[in-house]
Amino acid sequence: MSAIETLFAKALGLEKPWQIERITFSEADKRLDIYLTFSRGSRFVCPKCGRKDIPAYDTHQKSWRHLDFFQHQAYLHADEPRLECPDCGVKTAEVPWARPDSGFSLLFEALIMLLAGDMPVKAIAEMLDEHDTRIWRVIRHYVDEARQKEAYWDVKRIGIDETSRKRGHHYVTIFADLDQSKVIFATEGKGKKVIGEFSNDFHDHNGDTWNIREVCCDMSPAFIEGIEHCLPNARITFDRFHVMKIVNDAVDKVRRLEQKECPLLKKSRWIWLKNPENLTIKQSEKLKDLSKLNLKTALAYQMRLNLREFWNLPPIQAIEFLKSWCLWALNCGLEPFVEVVKTIVRHWLGIINFASSKISNGIIECINGLIQAAKRKARGFRNTDYFITIIYLIAGKLNYKLPT
Numbered sequence: 001m002s003a004i005e006t007l008f009a010k011a012l013g014l015e016k017p018w019q020i021e022r023i024t025f026s027e028a029d030k031r032l033d034i035y036l037t038f039s040r041g042s043r044f045v046c047p048k049c050g051r052k053d054i055p056a057y058d059t060h061q062k063s064w065r066h067l068d069f070f071q072h073q074a075y076l077h078a079d080e081p082r083l084e085c086p087d088c089g090v091k092t093a094e095v096p097w098a099r100p101d102s103g104f105s106l107l108f109e110a111l112i113m114l115l116a117g118d119m120p121v122k123a124i125a126e127m128l129d130e131h132d133t134r135i136w137r138v139i140r141h142y143v144d145e146a147r148q149k150e151a152y153w154d155v156k157r158i159g160i161d162e163t164s165r166k167r168g169h170h171y172v173t174i175f176a177d178l179d180q181s182k183v184i185f186a187t188e189g190k191g192k193k194v195i196g197e198f199s200n201d202f203h204d205h206n207g208d209t210w211n212i213r214e215v216c217c218d219m220s221p222a223f224i225e226g227i228e229h230c231l232p233n234a235r236i237t238f239d240r241f242h243v244m245k246i247v248n249d250a251v252d253k254v255r256r257l258e259q260k261e262c263p264l265l266k267k268s269r270w271i272w273l274k275n276p277e278n279l280t281i282k283q284s285e286k287l288k289d290l291s292k293l294n295l296k297t298a299l300a301y302q303m304r305l306n307l308r309e310f311w312n313l314p315p316i317q318a319i320e321f322l323k324s325w326c327l328w329a330l331n332c333g334l335e336p337f338v339e340v341v342k343t344i345v346r347h348w349l350g351i352i353n354f355a356s357s358k359i360s361n362g363i364i365e366c367i368n369g370l371i372q373a374a375k376r377k378a379r380g381f382r383n384t385d386y387f388i389t390i391i392y393l394i395a396g397k398l399n400y401k402l403p404t
């Protein structure tokens with residue numbers, strides 16, 4: 001080997017019996033081609049059973065895209081040895097620089113995974129001048145491989161929430177470990193069956209559903225039924241943001257009914273739905289003016305603000321507080337709030353549980369924000385599998401087996 005070949009062999013981390021045969025460099029084609037070979041009489045390992053010392057009986061030519069050499073695309077070429085293992089039959093020996101069946105070197109795949117953390121797959125494909133299907137295949141391989149190794153024996157508190165691949169449909173339900181703040185499962189759909197799918201996957205990863213003591217979710221009957229069925233030891237806490245959402249919706253219903261008699265209320269929706277500390281100066285002034293008018297909407301707003309205190313109280317006070325709040329809401333004469341009370345009463349325990357469990361799906365909201373941002377950057381995903389792969393990539397905190 002010449003000095004330059006020795007240098008490249010070192011850069012590639014080549015070990016015996018592999019060596020560089022020759023390197024060709026074409027300025028016109030912007031290409032660097034590195035031809036690898038193994039010494040005569042070399043012996044290899046059967047990739048299936050691990051039997052050593054098998055000679056190659058023939059070879060099969062193959063090429064791999066490697067990391068660009070400055071502005072030149074680089075390729076590795078080698079004759080892959082084929083072995084005849086006495087136990088497994090004909091097998092192709094593994095090469096140290098690539099995974100079996102991949103057309104990319106391990107370092108090139110490591111680059112793809114590095115980029116995939118920040119860039120949409122389409123942009124990576126354009127930058128590397130490869131078809132995006134090939135890029136997806138690499139990402140899915142590493143995500144699947146890393147997920148397979150995940151163990152959930154110590155997961156005790158989970159949050160469940162849904163996200164959508166397209167506006168308003170193609171739902172995916174996300175299961176997060178609330179202590180590790182990471183997604184441990186994501187699946188298509190949002191009904192009762194997704195809890196069963198989670199439970200099966202959880203068992204496959206050394207998880208014991210009996211260990212799951214706390215679950216946070218919204219008030220959907222399908223989730224509740226699924227949890228009771230599949231997570232028998234879990235106590236449900238309804239997510240505080242979802243509880244406040246029904247109250248917000250009631251405030252807005254009151255406002256919409258009232259604005260028919262009081263046109264001043266038009267275009268005031270966000271004034272009543274935002275928290276006072278988040279209003280702009282202009283909005284604060286408008287709120288002050290409207291509050292003087294003895295409006296039903298202002299009463300509804302006061303009830304919403306008042307309920308916020310519930311989330312800071314210890315268990316016994318929380319129960320007393322919620323009881324009084326419900327009585328107040330029932331007696332206020334606002335129909336949407338009577339409906340809110342009915343919903344709260346139907347879900348009483350799961351709402352009160354917050355005072356002792358203190359769990360919410362805030363972390364999933366946060367993860368969802370990241371996922372939706374990735375979705376916008378990618379201008380959507382072609383299918384749900386890709387979408388789920390990206391969810392794991394962004395929020396799975398997975399350990400990838402990548403060369404360094």
Ligand SMILES: [Zn+2]
Nearest residue numbers: 046049085088
């Ligand atoms: Zn074998």
